[in-house]
Amino acid sequence: LWNTTQADAENSIRELAALAETAGSEVLDAIIQRRETPDPGTYLGKGKAAELAEIVASVGADTVIIDSELAPSQRRGLEDVIKVKVVDRVALILDIFAQHAKSREGKAQVELAQLEYLLPRLRGWGESLSRQAGGRVAGGAGIGSRGPGETKIELDRRRIRARMSKLRRQITAMAPSRDTKRKNRARNHIPSVAIVGYTNAGKSSLLNQLTDAEVMVQNALFATLDPTVRQSRTADGITFTYTDTVGFVRNLPHQLVEAFRSTLEEASDSDLLLHIVDASHPDPHGQIHAVREVLKDVETGDIPELLVFNKADIADDAVITGLHAEYPEARFVSAVTKEGVGELFETIESMLPSPNIDVTVLIPYERGDLVSKIYALGMVEHEEHGGEGT
Numbered sequence: 445l446w447n448t449t450q451a452d453a454e455n456s457i458r459e460l461a462a463l464a465e466t467a468g469s470e471v472l473d474a475i476i477q478r479r480e481t482p483d484p485g486t487y488l489g490k491g492k493a494a495e496l497a498e499i500v501a502s503v504g505a506d507t508v509i510i511d512s513e514l515a516p517s518q519r520r521g522l523e524d525v526i527k528v529k530v531v532d533r534v535a536l537i538l539d540i541f542a543q544h545a546k547s548r549e550g551k552a553q554v555e556l557a558q559l560e561y562l563l564p565r566l567r568g569w570g571e572s573l574s575r576q577a578g579g580r581v582a583g584g585a586g587i588g589s590r591g592p593g594e595t596k597i598e599l600d601r602r603r604i605r606a607r608m609s610k611l612r613r614q615i616t617a618m619a620p621s622r623d624t625k626r627k628n629r630a631r632n633h634i635p636s637v638a639i640v641g642y643t644n645a646g647k648s649s650l651l652n653q654l655t656d657a658e659v660m661v662q663n664a665l666f667a668t669l670d671p672t673v674r675q676s677r678t679a680d681g682i683t684f685t686y687t688d689t690v691g692f693v694r695n696l697p698h699q700l701v702e703a704f705r706s707t708l709e710e711a712s713d714s715d716l717l718l719h720i721v722d723a724s725h726p727d728p729h730g731q732i733h734a735v736r737e738v739l740k741d742v743e744t745g746d747i748p749e750l751l752v753f754n755k756a757d758i759a760d761d762a763v764i765t766g767l768h769a770e771y772p773e774a775r776f777v778s779a780v781t782k783e784g785v786g787e788l789f790e791t792i793e794s795m796l797p798s799p800n801i802d803v804t805v806l807i808p809y810e811r812g813d814l815v816s817k818i819y820a821l822g823m824v825e826h827e828e829h830g831g832e833g834t
C-alpha cells in the first residue's frame with residue numbers, strides 16, 4: 445500500500461481478509477510494507493519479498509493475496525520469489541462476483557469484467573511457476589480459477605474482444621424493466637430478505653446468528669440450494685430466505701463497478717433489505733450513503749429497508765447515542781455478544797409480507813368413517829385459484 449496512513453492500510457488489510465474469507469479462503473497471516481513506490485519487478489521490495497517467502501513456507505500458505513492491482517510482470521516476479529500463487533485484489537473481487545452472479549445479466553457483466561481483466565494478462569496465472577523444474581501452482585482450485593480460466597482462454601485477443609462486444613450487446617438488450625422485476629417478486633412465493641452492506645460489517649456473522657438453529661434442523665430440505673441463500677422460519681412457521689449479497693468494498697476498482705451492481709440485482713427481487721452497518725467504523729454515514737446510492741441504481745426503491753448497526757459491543761457509546769438519534773428506526777446489535785439479535789429477528793418477522801397460504805381440506809367418505817386430510821398447498825397467488833377449494 446502506497447501513500448496511505450497506517451490506520452488506512454490496516455483497515456484495508458482487514459477488509460481484504462474478510463473478502464478472502466468470503467471467497468472461501470482461510471487467512472493465515474498478514475503483512476504490510478511501507479514504500480514510496482512499488483518495486484517494478486516484484487511489487488514488494490526484494491527484502492520484503494524474501495521475508496514473505498519465509499512466512500509463506502512457515503505457515504504453509506498456498507496463495508498470497510496482494511491488496512492492490514499488480515502488473516502481470518510483477519505478479520510473475522513475485523511468484524518466482526515466493527513459489528506460491530499470487531492473486532491481486534481485482535482477481536479476488538472478481539472471484540467473489542463470479543460466485544454471486546445469478547441473473548443472466550449478472551453473469552454476463554462478471555464475464556465481461558473477467559475478460560477485461562484477463563486480456564492484458566493472457567499468459568495466465570501461475571505460468572512462471574509451471575515453467576520452473578518441479579514447479580506447481582498451489583491452490584489450483586482456489587481464487588482466480590472460477591470463470592474463464594486460462595485453459596478456456598486460449599483464444600487469441602481478437603476472439604476475446606469479439607466475445608466482449610457480444611456480451612456488451614447482450615447486456616444492453618437485457619436490462620429488465622422495473623415492471624418485470626416487480627412481477628418476478630410477486631411470483632416469488634417465499635418471502636426473502638436480502639442482506640446488504642460493506643464487507644467486514646459483519647453480514648455473515650449476523651446471518652449465522654439469525655439462522656443458527658434453523659440451519660441444523662432444516663439442512664436437508666435446502667441442501668441443494670444456492671450457498672448464498674439460507675432459510676429461516678418465523679414463529680408462525682412461515683419459511684423465508686436470507687440472501688447474502690456481495691459486500692461493498694472501499695475503493696472498488698473502476699472496471700468492476702458494473703459487475704458489482706449486477707451482483708446486487710438479487711436484492712431487487714427481495715421483500716426486505718437488511719442493511720448492515722459497522723457501528724465501530726470511522727465513517728458509518730459515508731458507508732450508509734454509498735450503499736443507498738448504489739441500491740437506488742439497482743431499483744430497490746420500493747423495498748422496505750431495515751438499518752442494522754452491528755458491532756455495538758466495540759463501538760463508541762457516544763457514537764451509538766448519536767446514531768440512535770439520527771436513525772430512530774434502526775436496530776443495534778452485536779453478532780459477537782448476540783445483544784439485540786432476538787429483537788432484530790422479531791423486527792424482521794414483522795416486516796415480512798404475509799404470504800397467501802391456501803389450505804385445501806379433502807374429506808373422503810368411506811364406509812361411514814370420516815377421514816380428513818389437510819394439504820397445505822403452500823403460497824399460491826390469489827388470481828390462480830380463485831378461492832374454490834374441493
Ligand code: GDP
Pocket residue numbers: 462463465466642643644645646647648649650691754755756757758777778779780781
Ligand atoms: P462480512 O464481510 O460483512 O460478512 O463480515 P464478517 O461477518 O466476516 O465479519 C467481519 C469481521 O468482524 C470478523 O472478524 C468478525 O469476527 C467481526 N465481527 C462481526 N460482527 C461483530 C460484532 O458484532 N462485534 C465484533 N466485535 N466483531 C464482529
